[in-house]
Amino acid sequence: MSTDTETEYVAALTALHRGLDRKGPGDSDFSRNILSHLSTLPIKPRIADLGCGSGSSALLLAQHYQSTVMAVDSSSVFIGELRARAKQLGLEHLIIPIQGDMAKLDWSVGSVDLLWSEGAAYKLGFEQALKIWRPLLANSGIAVISEMSWFTDNAPEPVIAYWQNAYPMMDTEAENIARANKSDFSVLSIHRLPSQAWWVNYYEPLRQRMQQIEITPSTQSVIRETEEEMRLFEKFSDSYGYTFYVLQAD
Incomplete structure (x- = not known):
């Protein structure tokens, strides 16, 4: 992808997600449950959210x-939305x-007690993100x-083909656990985001947004990709x- 094409693609992706509560799959109750089990943190931890949307x-x-x-994000649009939401709350x-x-x-070095990052490590690759952030x-x-992450070693061919193109570094949970251990982390637990959280909190609002956005060649391309992603997830989310x-720093 050329630099100009990549810039247009990122701009179209940003436009598609503008105004959405979430820029990727997630769920507040799911996150709170994880937080409720983090007993080793200081009462007032120093927190970073990387790729915060x-x-x-x-x-x-x-x-x-x-x-x-x-809260760190590369998009000035999303940072602007964060400022407005923080003020509102x-x-x-x-x-x-x-x-x-x-x-x-x-x-x-050592300036963060809790590092949180949802759906953003892929931009660096999981292992590289761990190495940089540790x-x-x-x-x-x-x-x-x-x-x-792959939940199985035998995923169906259509979904393998899609993700080989979209995110070739995607690996199994076991492989990611091994990467974390190699990067001087202990793995305390892993939690799979329920498929319902993808639909209710991300895909359905995104689908509504697709009907409102101005169609350009770039946005049309992003919408086609997103619709294909949704179709595959509907069939193969298991x-x-x-x-x-x-993870805990060793």
Whole structure:
């Protein structure tokens, strides 16, 4: 993909997701359940949400801990939405919105107690994300990172073909656990995001948005890809999805 084509694609993807509560699959109750089991964190942990989108998780983390959240995303549009949402909820004093590259953070070593990242590690590749983010964590700090994962070693051919093109680095949960261990993390637990959360919180709002957006060649291409993704997930969601890896820095 040429630089110009990639820029147009990202702009179309951003336009499609503008105004949506979530920029990817997720669920607040599911996240709260994970948080309820993180007993080793300080009362007021230093929190980072990397690839925060418009802030669903960052706002939830701020509310849950009543602690400051550094929320990083490369999109100025989504950071703008986060600012507005934080103000609306009276949480702007707890949210530090940062438009930037989550692969090039100049933060001090050990400056984060809880690192959260939903659906964003794929931009770096799971193993590379772990490698880059590990130094940011304090001793025994916690990282909760969701990653597209195969739930089986024998996924159907159509879905393998799709994801080989869309995300060739996608691997099984066992392989991702091994990667985490190799990157100086202990795996405390893993949690599969229920397929219902994909539909109710992401795909259905996205489908409505598709009917409202101005159609250009770029947006048409993104919509076609998204519709194909939805069709495959409807058929094969028992074979793959998002797994949340709860990791502790060794």
